[in-house]
Amino acid sequence: MWSKTNYKIRKFKDRLIISLTVLCVILAIIPLTSILIEVVVRGLPAISIEFLTSPPGVIGQAGGGIANAIQGTLILIGLSSLIGVPLGVLAGVYLAEFGDNPFGRVIRFFNDVLMQMPSIVIGIFVYILVVLALGRFSSLAGAVALSIIMLPIVVKTTEESIRLVPNLIREAALGLGLRRWRVTLSIVVVAAKSGVITGIMLAVARIAGETAPLIMTVLGNQWFVSSLFEPIDAIPLRIWRLALLPYDYAHQQGWGAALVLITIVLVLNVAVKALTRTKFSGRVRV
Amino acid sequence: MQHNDAQLSLNQKKKFVTTFFFLQHLKRSIKGDNLFIVVTAAASSSIIIIMALMIFKIYDGAAPVFERFGVNFLTGLEWNPVEGMEAYGALPYLLGTITTSAIALVVGVPISLGVAIFLAEIAPSSIRAPLSYIIELLAAVPSVIYGLWGVFVFRFWVRDLIEKPLSTYLGFVPIFSGTPYGLSILSGGLILSIMIIPTVSAVCREVLLSVPATQRDAAYSLGATRWEAIRIGVLSYARAGIIGAIILGLGRAVGETMAVTMVIGNAIGPSALPTSLLKAGQTMASLIANEFNEADPVSLHPSALIGVGFILLLSALLINVAAQILIYRVRMKGVVE
Numbered sequence: 001m002w003s004k005t006n007y008k009i010r011k012f013k014d015r016l017i018i019s020l021t022v023l024c025v026i027l028a029i030i031p032l033t034s035i036l037i038e039v040v041v042r043g044l045p046a047i048s049i050e051f052l053t054s055p056p057g058v059i060g061q062a063g064g065g066i067a068n069a070i071q072g073t074l075i076l077i078g079l080s081s082l083i084g085v086p087l088g089v090l091a092g093v094y095l096a097e098f099g100d101n102p103f104g105r106v107i108r109f110f111n112d113v114l115m116q117m118p119s120i121v122i123g124i125f126v127y128i129l130v131v132l133a134l135g136r137f138s139s140l141a142g143a144v145a146l147s148i149i150m151l152p153i154v155v156k157t158t159e160e161s162i163r164l165v166p167n168l169i170r171e172a173a174l175g176l177g178l179r180r181w182r183v184t185l186s187i188v189v190v191a192a193k194s195g196v197i198t199g200i201m202l203a204v205a206r207i208a209g210e211t212a213p214l215i216m217t218v219l220g221n222q223w224f225v226s227s228l229f230e231p232i233d234a235i236p237l238r239i240w241r242l243a244l245l246p247y248d249y250a251h252q253q254g255w256g257a258a259l260v261l262i263t264i265v266l267v268l269n270v271a272v273k274a275l276t277r278t279k280f281s282g283r284v285r286v
Numbered sequence: 287m288q289h290n291d292a293q294l295s296l297n298q299k300k301k302f303v304t305t306f307f308f309l310q311h312l313k314r315s316i317k318g319d320n321l322f323i324v325v326t327a328a329a330s331s332s333i334i335i336i337m338a339l340m341i342f343k344i345y346d347g348a349a350p351v352f353e354r355f356g357v358n359f360l361t362g363l364e365w366n367p368v369e370g371m372e373a374y375g376a377l378p379y380l381l382g383t384i385t386t387s388a389i390a391l392v393v394g395v396p397i398s399l400g401v402a403i404f405l406a407e408i409a410p411s412s413i414r415a416p417l418s419y420i421i422e423l424l425a426a427v428p429s430v431i432y433g434l435w436g437v438f439v440f441r442f443w444v445r446d447l448i449e450k451p452l453s454t455y456l457g458f459v460p461i462f463s464g465t466p467y468g469l470s471i472l473s474g475g476l477i478l479s480i481m482i483i484p485t486v487s488a489v490c491r492e493v494l495l496s497v498p499a500t501q502r503d504a505a506y507s508l509g510a511t512r513w514e515a516i517r518i519g520v521l522s523y524a525r526a527g528i529i530g531a532i533i534l535g536l537g538r539a540v541g542e543t544m545a546v547t548m549v550i551g552n553a554i555g556p557s558a559l560p561t562s563l564l565k566a567g568q569t570m571a572s573l574i575a576n577e578f579n580e581a582d583p584v585s586l587h588p589s590a591l592i593g594v595g596f597i598l599l600l601s602a603l604l605i606n607v608a609a610q611i612l613i614y615r616v617r618m619k620g621v622v623e
Contacts, residue, residue, distance in 0.1 A: 118541020
């Protein structure tokens, strides 16, 4: 008798907790759904040819766009990839191929720590290192900050994907008499190519949306830029400034800019997903 | 030459020849493999150089304000950049960061754990992968878009669904006093709780999946229900990893800037003390984001903001080193078993 009610209580508890976990999943998905819906619904009316091709108009008057912010984001992504990708891939190669020693373990540890470093702290660091040294805000400073954010992501994904390359391939290449560096660069890295590219794309998606470090490195700009040594605009920075303005048109433009940004970021993420899928089929072939 | 040769002993000659060939060999290998290893090792040491330089430079930048205010910088309440009346005390913002992060953990961790348990233990395999991917996408949304959504959408949810009932029915409790406005410490904490869900749940799910199936089978064979098997067999086994995941989430919450900056209301000075959840507050990161561009380079203001950044750097360093050590230990355990 007693044990029967006890069993009922346990059964009930089981059901309750399992429905609670389902509730948790629903709670976790609500914000994402709401963000996507709001960004599309409120951002779409703002999108026009003018919005995408002209710089911001006079503050307080409707009109103008985010073209210079798009230019800025593209320049910043390009420049920081130029710094972050080679450095990150080389470091990842070291960790995967030669890194089974105390030095490698220390690097791996600090790489994980750097990956979790608040981006605003990196912004302050680059402000001191580059902005104060050059005496001005510049796209160069922004690129340095973003490349520091990008570096650990590229290192980690490069290392992980190179580790997936079977040793057989290395041995076969070494057996042909190739030198180690040649084997690594032309055989192993090429075999791990899609994983490395995936990591780079993830890193780009991450830095495309970074705002905090840009505040103290690139400052923002109302106009297009033609030099790397002047303040530059970026989409996330523009969203922030627009959201702070007390005008309805500015808020609408903010949502429009958010739609552009989230499209870039999500396209990169979905592309990564597609790439990883082909990578898996590729691995079977290998 | 021949004269010299005659003077060298056989031993010396041998030595000379071996040295010569050794150098030749070294030259060739430096050209190839060793050079390659040196270059890649140099690239990896950039990570340590960046970390070291970051700590040094930020400390250096904050030194003027540390020298001038000493411990008062940590315990002071006033924040005044006006020339002649300069005072910088970071306590309200330190407490603001602690409060918002605590809210984020209290709300975000149970949800993340629920998500992780569902994805790792309960979900049918057909929806497991797509659902995990959707949760991961939460992490891909840029912080500033959370902020935008926070200011124009989420703020009103918080105000109408949480703050209004709280202030109506529990307004007499000091921490729930104040006018429901939606731009508050509570909003900042709650938006952080959303932002840590993907991090915490992804790591937890990984940890749960690494628990050997025998743990579950043993619990089932003793007659456990599904939840009991998860609680006894899986959760207790994975405890260290889950704690690591929570600390990682804490690290994210402490450093998160833009979204919090946009919804927390940005109070300054003693009024930024988090005495009530419904009040406007300020975190260390939001203070830096708000004031950095307005700081007069001649005054101590930039140095004070860099000082706040240094506290943030130290906390992030401490939190993440702890999290990494815990997660590493779990991984080691996984390797051994």
